Amino acid sequence: MLDLNSSDDSSKRNSLKDPISLNVGGEIYTTTLDTLTRCRDSMLGAMFTGQIPTLRDNCGNIFIDRDGKVFRYILNYLRSGFLDLPDCFSELTLLRREADFFQIRPLLEEIRRYETSVPLGLRGGPLGAILIVKVDSKVRVLHFNLRHGPENYELRTCSVRAFTVDLFCTWRAFLALLCERFSYKTTQGLTSPNPCHPRQNRLKLEWVPRPDELPQEQYDKQNYRGLTVSSPEATWSDDIVNMQCSPCEITDMQGFVEELLKISLAEGFKVDLVTPDPTEILTCTSLRLVKS
Structure with missing residues:
Protein backbone atom coordinates (compact mmCIF):
# COMPACT_ATOMS: atom_id res chain seq x y z
CA MET A 1 0.00 0.00 0.00
CA ARG A 123 26.95 5.79 -27.47
CA GLY A 124 24.47 3.35 -26.03
CA GLY A 125 22.50 0.28 -26.92
CA PRO A 126 23.69 -3.30 -27.12
CA LEU A 127 26.32 -4.04 -29.72
CA GLY A 128 24.90 -6.33 -32.38
CA ALA A 129 21.38 -4.88 -32.05
CA ILE A 130 19.38 -5.40 -35.25
CA LEU A 131 16.87 -3.06 -36.86
CA ILE A 132 14.69 -4.44 -39.67
CA VAL A 133 12.49 -2.07 -41.65
CA LYS A 134 9.82 -3.00 -44.21
CA VAL A 135 8.03 -0.27 -46.14
CA ASP A 136 4.98 -0.27 -48.38
CA SER A 137 2.68 2.22 -50.09
CA LYS A 138 -0.65 1.92 -51.85
CA VAL A 139 -2.70 4.34 -53.92
CA ARG A 140 -6.34 4.79 -53.01
CA VAL A 141 -8.95 6.58 -55.10
CA LEU A 142 -11.52 8.71 -53.28
CA HIS A 143 -14.83 9.97 -54.66
CA PHE A 144 -16.45 12.85 -52.81
CA ASN A 145 -18.96 15.64 -53.31
CA LEU A 146 -17.68 19.19 -53.30
CA ARG A 147 -20.40 21.61 -52.20
CA HIS A 148 -20.67 24.94 -54.04
CA GLY A 149 -24.05 26.01 -52.70
CA PRO A 150 -27.21 24.79 -50.90
CA GLU A 151 -28.12 22.43 -53.73
CA ASN A 152 -25.02 22.64 -55.88
CA TYR A 153 -22.66 19.68 -55.55
CA GLU A 154 -19.83 18.57 -57.78
CA LEU A 155 -18.52 15.00 -57.85
CA ARG A 156 -14.75 14.98 -57.43
CA THR A 157 -12.14 12.20 -57.62
CA CYS A 158 -8.82 12.28 -55.81
CA SER A 159 -5.95 9.84 -55.32
CA VAL A 160 -4.11 9.51 -52.02
CA ARG A 161 -1.09 7.43 -51.16
CA ALA A 162 -1.14 5.45 -47.92
CA PHE A 163 2.23 4.56 -46.39
CA THR A 164 2.98 1.69 -44.01
CA VAL A 165 6.24 0.97 -42.18
CA ASP A 166 6.87 -2.12 -40.04
CA LEU A 167 9.89 -1.93 -37.76
CA PHE A 168 11.46 -4.67 -35.67
CA CYS A 169 14.36 -3.88 -33.35
CA THR A 170 16.08 -6.00 -30.71
CA TRP A 171 16.89 -2.78 -28.81
CA ARG A 172 13.55 -1.65 -27.39
CA ALA A 173 14.88 1.70 -26.21
CA PHE A 174 15.53 2.61 -29.84
CA LEU A 175 11.87 2.04 -30.71
CA ALA A 176 10.98 4.30 -27.79
CA LEU A 177 13.29 6.93 -29.27
CA LEU A 178 11.50 6.65 -32.62
CA CYS A 179 8.17 7.16 -30.82
CA GLU A 180 9.61 10.39 -29.43
CA ARG A 181 10.88 11.66 -32.78
CA PHE A 182 7.96 10.66 -35.03
CA SER A 183 4.44 11.93 -34.34
CA TYR A 184 1.06 11.57 -36.00
CA LYS A 185 -0.57 14.80 -37.18
CA THR A 186 -4.28 14.67 -36.34
CA THR A 187 -7.16 17.10 -35.85
CA GLN A 188 -6.38 17.01 -32.12
CA GLY A 189 -2.74 17.93 -32.71
CA LEU A 190 0.42 15.81 -32.61
CA THR A 191 0.20 12.39 -30.97
CA SER A 192 2.98 9.90 -30.34
CA PRO A 193 2.77 6.43 -31.91
CA ASN A 194 2.98 3.45 -29.59
CA PRO A 195 4.69 0.10 -30.25
CA CYS A 196 2.00 -2.30 -31.47
CA HIS A 197 3.74 -5.23 -29.80
CA PRO A 198 5.96 -3.77 -27.03
CA ARG A 199 6.99 -7.22 -25.84
CA GLN A 200 7.88 -8.28 -29.35
CA ASN A 201 10.02 -5.24 -30.14
CA ARG A 202 7.77 -4.08 -32.97
CA LEU A 203 6.50 -0.71 -34.14
CA LYS A 204 4.09 0.00 -37.00
CA LEU A 205 3.56 3.40 -38.59
CA GLU A 206 0.70 4.24 -40.97
CA TRP A 207 0.00 7.65 -42.47
CA VAL A 208 -1.58 9.40 -45.46
CA PRO A 209 -0.29 12.82 -46.57
CA ARG A 210 -3.08 15.16 -47.67
CA PRO A 211 -2.85 16.16 -51.36
CA ASP A 212 -3.70 19.76 -52.22
CA GLU A 213 -6.79 18.75 -54.20
CA LEU A 214 -8.35 16.96 -51.21
CA PRO A 215 -10.24 19.35 -48.89
CA GLN A 216 -9.29 19.15 -45.23
CA GLU A 217 -12.89 18.26 -44.34
CA GLN A 218 -12.84 15.21 -46.60
CA TYR A 219 -9.37 14.24 -45.35
CA ASP A 220 -10.57 14.30 -41.74
CA LYS A 221 -13.74 12.42 -42.69
CA GLN A 222 -11.59 9.47 -43.83
CA ASN A 223 -9.79 9.49 -40.44
CA TYR A 224 -6.48 9.97 -42.20
CA ARG A 225 -3.48 11.29 -40.34
CA GLY A 226 -0.12 12.67 -41.37
CA LEU A 227 3.34 11.93 -39.99
CA THR A 228 5.89 14.42 -38.71
CA VAL A 229 9.47 14.11 -37.47
CA SER A 230 11.09 16.33 -34.85
CA SER A 231 14.82 16.96 -34.87
CA PRO A 232 15.96 18.31 -31.49
CA GLU A 233 18.23 21.31 -31.70
CA ALA A 234 20.29 22.48 -28.76
CA THR A 235 20.50 26.16 -27.85
CA TRP A 236 22.54 27.61 -25.03
CA SER A 237 21.88 30.62 -22.82
CA ASP A 238 23.59 31.40 -19.54
CA ASP A 239 25.29 27.99 -19.58
CA ILE A 240 21.91 26.23 -19.75
CA VAL A 241 21.12 23.88 -22.61
CA ASN A 242 17.62 23.99 -24.07
CA MET A 243 16.31 21.34 -26.46
CA GLN A 244 13.86 22.63 -29.05
CA CYS A 245 12.08 20.51 -31.64
CA SER A 246 10.62 21.72 -34.92
CA PRO A 247 8.16 19.17 -36.44
CA CYS A 248 8.55 18.60 -40.16
CA GLU A 249 5.89 16.73 -42.14
CA ILE A 250 6.81 13.50 -43.95
CA THR A 251 5.19 13.57 -47.40
CA ASP A 252 6.73 10.50 -49.05
CA MET A 253 8.56 7.27 -48.22
CA GLN A 254 11.92 8.61 -49.33
CA GLY A 255 11.63 11.36 -46.76
CA PHE A 256 10.82 8.85 -44.04
CA VAL A 257 13.74 6.57 -44.89
CA GLU A 258 16.09 9.54 -44.92
CA GLU A 259 14.98 10.67 -41.46
CA LEU A 260 15.12 7.12 -40.11
CA LEU A 261 18.68 6.76 -41.35
CA LYS A 262 19.69 10.01 -39.65
CA ILE A 263 18.37 8.79 -36.31
CA SER A 264 19.67 5.21 -36.55
CA LEU A 265 23.15 6.17 -37.79
CA ALA A 266 23.45 8.71 -34.96
CA GLU A 267 22.73 5.89 -32.49
CA GLY A 268 25.51 3.70 -33.91
CA PHE A 269 23.64 1.57 -36.45
CA LYS A 270 25.19 0.73 -39.80
CA VAL A 271 23.38 -0.35 -42.95
CA ASP A 272 23.75 -4.10 -43.43
CA LEU A 273 21.25 -5.00 -46.19
CA VAL A 274 19.12 -3.04 -48.67
CA THR A 275 16.42 -4.61 -50.87
CA PRO A 276 15.96 -4.60 -53.83
CA ASP A 277 18.79 -2.30 -54.98
CA PRO A 278 21.59 -1.42 -52.52
CA THR A 279 22.46 1.67 -54.58
CA GLU A 280 18.93 3.09 -54.17
CA ILE A 281 18.53 3.04 -50.41
CA LEU A 282 15.87 5.78 -50.27
CA THR A 283 13.55 3.76 -52.53
CA CYS A 284 14.09 0.42 -50.82
CA THR A 285 11.31 -1.97 -49.82
CA SER A 286 13.23 -3.44 -46.88
CA LEU A 287 16.26 -2.41 -44.88
CA ARG A 288 18.41 -4.05 -42.22
CA LEU A 289 20.77 -2.18 -39.92
CA VAL A 290 23.13 -3.58 -37.30
CA LYS A 291 24.67 -1.77 -34.33
CA SER A 292 28.41 -2.45 -34.29
Whole structure:
Protein backbone atom coordinates (compact mmCIF):
# COMPACT_ATOMS: atom_id res chain seq x y z
CA MET A 1 0.00 0.00 0.00
CA LEU A 2 1.23 3.50 -0.86
CA ASP A 3 0.56 6.51 1.37
CA LEU A 4 0.34 10.01 -0.11
CA ASN A 5 1.90 12.78 1.98
CA SER A 6 0.49 16.22 1.24
CA SER A 7 3.07 18.79 0.21
CA ASP A 8 1.16 21.33 2.36
CA ASP A 9 1.87 19.40 5.56
CA SER A 10 4.94 21.16 6.94
CA SER A 11 5.30 18.64 9.77
CA LYS A 12 5.76 15.87 7.20
CA ARG A 13 8.43 17.90 5.42
CA ASN A 14 10.29 18.59 8.63
CA SER A 15 10.15 14.89 9.57
CA LEU A 16 12.54 13.97 6.74
CA LYS A 17 15.81 12.98 8.36
CA ASP A 18 19.01 11.45 7.04
CA PRO A 19 19.48 8.81 5.87
CA ILE A 20 16.56 8.76 3.41
CA SER A 21 15.47 5.49 1.82
CA LEU A 22 14.04 5.49 -1.70
CA ASN A 23 12.19 2.80 -3.60
CA VAL A 24 12.71 3.64 -7.28
CA GLY A 25 10.88 1.14 -9.46
CA GLY A 26 11.61 -1.65 -6.96
CA GLU A 27 15.28 -0.75 -6.40
CA ILE A 28 16.13 0.49 -2.89
CA TYR A 29 18.58 3.37 -2.44
CA THR A 30 19.80 5.15 0.68
CA THR A 31 21.06 8.72 0.48
CA THR A 32 20.85 12.13 2.15
CA LEU A 33 18.48 15.04 1.85
CA ASP A 34 21.38 17.24 0.77
CA THR A 35 22.09 14.94 -2.20
CA LEU A 36 18.46 14.78 -3.31
CA THR A 37 18.12 18.58 -3.20
CA ARG A 38 21.46 19.30 -4.85
CA CYS A 39 19.56 20.64 -7.89
CA ARG A 40 16.84 22.70 -6.24
CA ASP A 41 15.01 23.48 -9.49
CA SER A 42 14.72 19.78 -10.43
CA MET A 43 11.76 17.51 -9.76
CA LEU A 44 13.72 15.71 -7.04
CA GLY A 45 14.52 19.07 -5.46
CA ALA A 46 10.83 19.94 -5.50
CA MET A 47 9.86 16.56 -4.01
CA PHE A 48 12.24 16.83 -1.09
CA THR A 49 11.62 20.48 -0.31
CA GLY A 50 7.90 19.83 0.05
CA GLN A 51 6.74 21.37 -3.24
CA ILE A 52 5.51 18.05 -4.67
CA PRO A 53 3.67 15.31 -2.70
CA THR A 54 5.56 12.07 -2.09
CA LEU A 55 4.45 8.44 -1.87
CA ARG A 56 5.65 5.82 0.58
CA ASP A 57 5.62 2.06 0.14
CA ASN A 58 4.52 -0.35 2.87
CA CYS A 59 8.06 -0.36 4.29
CA GLY A 60 8.16 3.39 4.71
CA ASN A 61 10.48 4.06 1.75
CA ILE A 62 9.69 7.07 -0.42
CA PHE A 63 8.42 5.56 -3.67
CA ILE A 64 9.20 6.90 -7.16
CA ASP A 65 7.69 5.05 -10.11
CA ARG A 66 10.64 5.32 -12.51
CA ASP A 67 13.39 3.04 -13.81
CA GLY A 68 15.26 1.84 -10.74
CA LYS A 69 18.46 0.53 -12.33
CA VAL A 70 19.24 3.69 -14.29
CA PHE A 71 18.51 5.85 -11.23
CA ARG A 72 21.86 4.80 -9.73
CA TYR A 73 23.67 6.94 -12.32
CA ILE A 74 21.41 9.91 -11.56
CA LEU A 75 22.02 9.54 -7.83
CA ASN A 76 25.78 9.20 -8.29
CA TYR A 77 25.79 12.35 -10.41
CA LEU A 78 23.99 14.24 -7.64
CA ARG A 79 26.54 12.94 -5.14
CA SER A 80 29.69 13.76 -7.07
CA GLY A 81 28.76 16.17 -9.84
CA PHE A 82 30.29 13.80 -12.40
CA LEU A 83 28.65 11.51 -14.95
CA ASP A 84 30.38 8.15 -14.47
CA LEU A 85 29.22 5.48 -16.91
CA PRO A 86 30.72 2.03 -17.52
CA ASP A 87 32.38 1.16 -20.81
CA CYS A 88 29.90 0.29 -23.59
CA PHE A 89 27.02 1.70 -21.54
CA SER A 90 23.93 0.45 -23.38
CA GLU A 91 21.09 2.56 -21.94
CA LEU A 92 22.06 6.14 -22.74
CA THR A 93 18.70 6.88 -24.37
CA LEU A 94 16.88 5.68 -21.25
CA LEU A 95 19.21 7.67 -18.98
CA ARG A 96 18.58 10.82 -21.02
CA ARG A 97 14.82 10.26 -20.75
CA GLU A 98 15.01 9.76 -16.98
CA ALA A 99 17.20 12.84 -16.51
CA ASP A 100 14.68 14.82 -18.54
CA PHE A 101 11.81 13.49 -16.39
CA PHE A 102 13.57 14.58 -13.20
CA GLN A 103 14.48 17.90 -14.94
CA ILE A 104 18.12 17.75 -13.83
CA ARG A 105 19.45 20.22 -16.39
CA PRO A 106 23.18 19.98 -15.50
CA LEU A 107 22.96 16.20 -15.97
CA LEU A 108 21.27 16.64 -19.36
CA GLU A 109 24.18 18.87 -20.37
CA GLU A 110 26.68 16.23 -19.22
CA ILE A 111 24.84 13.58 -21.24
CA ARG A 112 25.01 15.84 -24.31
CA ARG A 113 28.76 16.22 -23.85
CA TYR A 114 29.14 12.48 -23.38
CA GLU A 115 27.23 11.81 -26.60
CA THR A 116 29.47 14.12 -28.61
CA SER A 117 32.71 12.77 -27.12
CA VAL A 118 32.08 9.02 -27.35
CA PRO A 119 32.39 7.23 -30.73
CA LEU A 120 29.06 6.41 -32.35
CA GLY A 121 29.38 2.68 -31.77
CA LEU A 122 29.70 3.22 -28.01
CA ARG A 123 26.95 5.79 -27.47
CA GLY A 124 24.47 3.35 -26.03
CA GLY A 125 22.50 0.28 -26.92
CA PRO A 126 23.69 -3.30 -27.12
CA LEU A 127 26.32 -4.04 -29.72
CA GLY A 128 24.90 -6.33 -32.38
CA ALA A 129 21.38 -4.88 -32.05
CA ILE A 130 19.38 -5.40 -35.25
CA LEU A 131 16.87 -3.06 -36.86
CA ILE A 132 14.69 -4.44 -39.67
CA VAL A 133 12.49 -2.07 -41.65
CA LYS A 134 9.82 -3.00 -44.21
CA VAL A 135 8.03 -0.27 -46.14
CA ASP A 136 4.98 -0.27 -48.38
CA SER A 137 2.68 2.22 -50.09
CA LYS A 138 -0.65 1.92 -51.85
CA VAL A 139 -2.70 4.34 -53.92
CA ARG A 140 -6.34 4.79 -53.01
CA VAL A 141 -8.95 6.58 -55.10
CA LEU A 142 -11.52 8.71 -53.28
CA HIS A 143 -14.83 9.97 -54.66
CA PHE A 144 -16.45 12.85 -52.81
CA ASN A 145 -18.96 15.64 -53.31
CA LEU A 146 -17.68 19.19 -53.30
CA ARG A 147 -20.40 21.61 -52.20
CA HIS A 148 -20.67 24.94 -54.04
CA GLY A 149 -24.05 26.01 -52.70
CA PRO A 150 -27.21 24.79 -50.90
CA GLU A 151 -28.12 22.43 -53.73
CA ASN A 152 -25.02 22.64 -55.88
CA TYR A 153 -22.66 19.68 -55.55
CA GLU A 154 -19.83 18.57 -57.78
CA LEU A 155 -18.52 15.00 -57.85
CA ARG A 156 -14.75 14.98 -57.43
CA THR A 157 -12.14 12.20 -57.62
CA CYS A 158 -8.82 12.28 -55.81
CA SER A 159 -5.95 9.84 -55.32
CA VAL A 160 -4.11 9.51 -52.02
CA ARG A 161 -1.09 7.43 -51.16
CA ALA A 162 -1.14 5.45 -47.92
CA PHE A 163 2.23 4.56 -46.39
CA THR A 164 2.98 1.69 -44.01
CA VAL A 165 6.24 0.97 -42.18
CA ASP A 166 6.87 -2.12 -40.04
CA LEU A 167 9.89 -1.93 -37.76
CA PHE A 168 11.46 -4.67 -35.67
CA CYS A 169 14.36 -3.88 -33.35
CA THR A 170 16.08 -6.00 -30.71
CA TRP A 171 16.89 -2.78 -28.81
CA ARG A 172 13.55 -1.65 -27.39
CA ALA A 173 14.88 1.70 -26.21
CA PHE A 174 15.53 2.61 -29.84
CA LEU A 175 11.87 2.04 -30.71
CA ALA A 176 10.98 4.30 -27.79
CA LEU A 177 13.29 6.93 -29.27
CA LEU A 178 11.50 6.65 -32.62
CA CYS A 179 8.17 7.16 -30.82
CA GLU A 180 9.61 10.39 -29.43
CA ARG A 181 10.88 11.66 -32.78
CA PHE A 182 7.96 10.66 -35.03
CA SER A 183 4.44 11.93 -34.34
CA TYR A 184 1.06 11.57 -36.00
CA LYS A 185 -0.57 14.80 -37.18
CA THR A 186 -4.28 14.67 -36.34
CA THR A 187 -7.16 17.10 -35.85
CA GLN A 188 -6.38 17.01 -32.12
CA GLY A 189 -2.74 17.93 -32.71
CA LEU A 190 0.42 15.81 -32.61
CA THR A 191 0.20 12.39 -30.97
CA SER A 192 2.98 9.90 -30.34
CA PRO A 193 2.77 6.43 -31.91
CA ASN A 194 2.98 3.45 -29.59
CA PRO A 195 4.69 0.10 -30.25
CA CYS A 196 2.00 -2.30 -31.47
CA HIS A 197 3.74 -5.23 -29.80
CA PRO A 198 5.96 -3.77 -27.03
CA ARG A 199 6.99 -7.22 -25.84
CA GLN A 200 7.88 -8.28 -29.35
CA ASN A 201 10.02 -5.24 -30.14
CA ARG A 202 7.77 -4.08 -32.97
CA LEU A 203 6.50 -0.71 -34.14
CA LYS A 204 4.09 0.00 -37.00
CA LEU A 205 3.56 3.40 -38.59
CA GLU A 206 0.70 4.24 -40.97
CA TRP A 207 0.00 7.65 -42.47
CA VAL A 208 -1.58 9.40 -45.46
CA PRO A 209 -0.29 12.82 -46.57
CA ARG A 210 -3.08 15.16 -47.67
CA PRO A 211 -2.85 16.16 -51.36
CA ASP A 212 -3.70 19.76 -52.22
CA GLU A 213 -6.79 18.75 -54.20
CA LEU A 214 -8.35 16.96 -51.21
CA PRO A 215 -10.24 19.35 -48.89
CA GLN A 216 -9.29 19.15 -45.23
CA GLU A 217 -12.89 18.26 -44.34
CA GLN A 218 -12.84 15.21 -46.60
CA TYR A 219 -9.37 14.24 -45.35
CA ASP A 220 -10.57 14.30 -41.74
CA LYS A 221 -13.74 12.42 -42.69
CA GLN A 222 -11.59 9.47 -43.83
CA ASN A 223 -9.79 9.49 -40.44
CA TYR A 224 -6.48 9.97 -42.20
CA ARG A 225 -3.48 11.29 -40.34
CA GLY A 226 -0.12 12.67 -41.37
CA LEU A 227 3.34 11.93 -39.99
CA THR A 228 5.89 14.42 -38.71
CA VAL A 229 9.47 14.11 -37.47
CA SER A 230 11.09 16.33 -34.85
CA SER A 231 14.82 16.96 -34.87
CA PRO A 232 15.96 18.31 -31.49
CA GLU A 233 18.23 21.31 -31.70
CA ALA A 234 20.29 22.48 -28.76
CA THR A 235 20.50 26.16 -27.85
CA TRP A 236 22.54 27.61 -25.03
CA SER A 237 21.88 30.62 -22.82
CA ASP A 238 23.59 31.40 -19.54
CA ASP A 239 25.29 27.99 -19.58
CA ILE A 240 21.91 26.23 -19.75
CA VAL A 241 21.12 23.88 -22.61
CA ASN A 242 17.62 23.99 -24.07
CA MET A 243 16.31 21.34 -26.46
CA GLN A 244 13.86 22.63 -29.05
CA CYS A 245 12.08 20.51 -31.64
CA SER A 246 10.62 21.72 -34.92
CA PRO A 247 8.16 19.17 -36.44
CA CYS A 248 8.55 18.60 -40.16
CA GLU A 249 5.89 16.73 -42.14
CA ILE A 250 6.81 13.50 -43.95
CA THR A 251 5.19 13.57 -47.40
CA ASP A 252 6.73 10.50 -49.05
CA MET A 253 8.56 7.27 -48.22
CA GLN A 254 11.92 8.61 -49.33
CA GLY A 255 11.63 11.36 -46.76
CA PHE A 256 10.82 8.85 -44.04
CA VAL A 257 13.74 6.57 -44.89
CA GLU A 258 16.09 9.54 -44.92
CA GLU A 259 14.98 10.67 -41.46
CA LEU A 260 15.12 7.12 -40.11
CA LEU A 261 18.68 6.76 -41.35
CA LYS A 262 19.69 10.01 -39.65
CA ILE A 263 18.37 8.79 -36.31
CA SER A 264 19.67 5.21 -36.55
CA LEU A 265 23.15 6.17 -37.79
CA ALA A 266 23.45 8.71 -34.96
CA GLU A 267 22.73 5.89 -32.49
CA GLY A 268 25.51 3.70 -33.91
CA PHE A 269 23.64 1.57 -36.45
CA LYS A 270 25.19 0.73 -39.80
CA VAL A 271 23.38 -0.35 -42.95
CA ASP A 272 23.75 -4.10 -43.43
CA LEU A 273 21.25 -5.00 -46.19
CA VAL A 274 19.12 -3.04 -48.67
CA THR A 275 16.42 -4.61 -50.87
CA PRO A 276 15.96 -4.60 -53.83
CA ASP A 277 18.79 -2.30 -54.98
CA PRO A 278 21.59 -1.42 -52.52
CA THR A 279 22.46 1.67 -54.58
CA GLU A 280 18.93 3.09 -54.17
CA ILE A 281 18.53 3.04 -50.41
CA LEU A 282 15.87 5.78 -50.27
CA THR A 283 13.55 3.76 -52.53
CA CYS A 284 14.09 0.42 -50.82
CA THR A 285 11.31 -1.97 -49.82
CA SER A 286 13.23 -3.44 -46.88
CA LEU A 287 16.26 -2.41 -44.88
CA ARG A 288 18.41 -4.05 -42.22
CA LEU A 289 20.77 -2.18 -39.92
CA VAL A 290 23.13 -3.58 -37.30
CA LYS A 291 24.67 -1.77 -34.33
CA SER A 292 28.41 -2.45 -34.29
